[in-house]
Amino acid sequence: MSGSSSFRSRGRGRGGAGRFTNSAPSTPLPPDRDLMEGLRPSPILTLQIPTTPSGAKDVVISNLESIGSYNWTTDTAPTIIVPGALSHSPIAGSPPEWQNKAPPYQVPADIGLFFVDQNGFRMPSAVLLPLITAVDMVHEARGSPAAFDWATGFDFVTDRNGLRKLMRWIDGAGADPPPRDFRIDMQLAGSTVLLNRWERRTRENFSGYSFGFNFEKASTDPALGCEQSTGHHRVIKYDMNGLKMVVRFEVDACIPSAAPPSAASKSVGSIDDLADIFASTKLGARAAPAPPKTSHGLTVVQGGAAIPHASVVELTTRAEHRVADFDWKDAYPQLFFSQTPHHFLAVHNRGRFSAVHKRKLGASELRAVERTIQPSLKKFRAALDVIKALVVKHGQRGRLTLVCRDGKLAVFERESSANCLPDEVIARFEN
Template identity: 30%
Template structure:
C-alpha cells in the first residue's frame, strides 16, 4: 500500500527495453458516433464527417456556444468507457480484452508522454482501475464541457470544422465520431480511444459506402438497445482519418505538439485552415502518416519511457490490491512527479454485463 502513495520523479522511470513502432499496424476495435440529442445514444458503427472542398476565401464567425471537452464522461459519467464497450459488442462480438494491458484515451497518452519528456504542462489527474489484468485509465477533467461566448479571444476552429465537413446520410444527427484502435506500445498491448475530426478522401467518392454500413442505435445508461435499419459491412477508414486545425496566416502551427496527437490516433491526414481574423484564404492538407516513422525514431527514448510509466501505473494499482487509484501530476513540481494514491470512490470501470461479455473471466469485482 505504501508504494502506491509514493510520488514518482520522472528520472526514476526506467525505459522499456522493447522498441516502440507503428509499423506493425493497428486493429480497429470499434467506431461510434454520439447522437446530438438528450440522453446518451450512439450510432454503431460510426463514421467521421466527410471533408468538403469549399471555394475560398470564406469568412466564418468566431466559435460560440457550449462544447464538450470530454463527451464520453459528460454523457456517461458513471462509466466513461461504456460507449466503447457497447460498440465493441455490436461491431466486434468476438473481441476480448483479456490480452489488453491498457485501455486509455488518447488525451491521457499525450499528457503522460509530456510527463515522460519532462515538458512543462498543467497539472492533471487520471483515474486508474484494474479489470482482471487490464489497466483502465480514465480521463479526469475539471469540467466535461466548456462555454465559448464568441468574445475577442475566441477562435475559429469549430466554425471551420462545421463549415468544411458534412456528416454522411443517415448520420446527420451526429455530434462527434469516436473510434478505438488496438496496437502495441512497446511490450504493452493498448486499446486507444480518440475522436476523429473528418474523413478525407483524396479521390472524389460518394456517400454510398457509408450508407451500406450496418448501423445500430444504442442507448447508454438504461442498458437497452433500439435498432435502426441498415445492413452490410462497416468501413475501417483508418487511412482516411484527418485532424483539423486552424491558424492565423503567418503563424505556423507547432508540429511538436500536433504529431503526438496524430501518431497516437494513427491519423494520417492533417488539415490546416489559415485565416486573417476569420477570413479563410488557404487550406493546407498534409499526409503526416508518412512522417510517423521519422517522428517515432526521434521520440524513441520518450516513447519507451511512456511505456514504462504505463507499466508501473498498473503495478501501483496491483500493489493497492487491485483497488481503484488516482494518479496526480502537479504543475508546480520540478522535476515532474506523478503520485499514485488509493481512491476514496468505490466505483467499477465496467458494467457487469459488459465485463462478462468482453473478459473471459466471470468475476465482477
C-alpha cells in the first residue's frame, strides 16, 4: 500500500482485526536505531553510480516463477501460515481479496500502529528465515522428492524493498533533497549474496491524515481463515539480464477467483485455534494437514493453496489534488521488481473515494514508463554486479553493510561475525 509520499509509511498493516497492531491514536515506540549500530567507524569503500555504455541492453525480467508465500498471524510467538498440498484446506496463506466495491464510499482516517517491516519486527535476528521456510514448505507440498536447492543458481536473495532503495540511490544522484538514508546488511552464503533489510524502526504510528490503510480494509476481505493475518508475503524467482534473483515482497490484495466467498464463519485467534480447525475439517479421503511445527523460533502452520501470480494487486491511494503529480518514476520499480501485474490507484477527497484507476503491468502506458527509467535500470543492474563482486571478494567470513547517507553509498564492515540465518540454513547454500 502506497498511501503516503513518506518513505517510512510504505509499511503495511493487514488482515481483519490484525491489520493494525493497535487502535489507539498514538502508541509509544522504542527510540530509532542508530544507522551505524554495530558497524566499524570507517568505510572500506564508497560506491560510485555506474556508467553504462550507450549500447547496453535493456534490463528485462524473464523466467518468472512463484516459489513461496506466507501470512503472518497475530500470535505472540512468530507464526506464519504457508500454503500446503491441501487445496481445499480452510486455512489459506493468501492476501486479502479485492471486492471491487463501487465508489463513492467514505473511509475514516488511519490511526494506530502499522508495520514498516513486519519480518524485521517478528524475526529481527533472521529476517530472511520466513522466506526460506516458506519456499521449502511449498516445494515439499508440490511433491518434490528432494529439498529445495539453495546451493546452485542464485546470485541474490533479497526483499524488493532493498532493490527499490538502491534504485532511489541511483535516481537521487545530485538531488536536493537527497534520497532518504538507508542501510542493507549483506552476507555471502555459498555463492549467493543475502541482502537483509534493516530499518531504524519496524513499526510506526499513523499521522491521522492518511486514508490508504482504511481504504484497503474497506475494499478487501480477508481470505478464508486469514482473518487474523497481519500481512501476506510472496516469494518469486527470476532472471534479470543474467542475474538469478529470489525476491520477497508484501502483497496488498488479489483478484479472487470465482470460488465461494472467502469470509470465514469462525474467527481464528491463535495457533491452537488454527490447529483445531484443521483437526475438525472433513476432507474426505484427503490426508490431515501437517500439525504446526516450530524451528529456529518460527512456528509454521500449513494450509491452503497458493494464489496465481496473475491475480496479485498493488493498491495505492492519492488525494484528488495530487493525482496529476503521481510519481511513476518512483512507483514503477515497485511493480517491476516484483512483476506485480495489477496496479489500482484509488482517488479520494478527505477519505471519500470517488474512483479507482486500474492499470496492468503490460499496458502501453506503463511500458512507456519503463522505457523512461531504462537508463536507471541499466545503472542499477551494473551496480548489482559491483555489489556481488565486492561481497564475494570478502568471502564467507565477510560481514559487509551498505549505508546510504546524504545520497552517498558506502560499504562498512560489521563488528559482529554472527550469521544472518541459522548455521544449518546457511549451510544449505554451500555445495
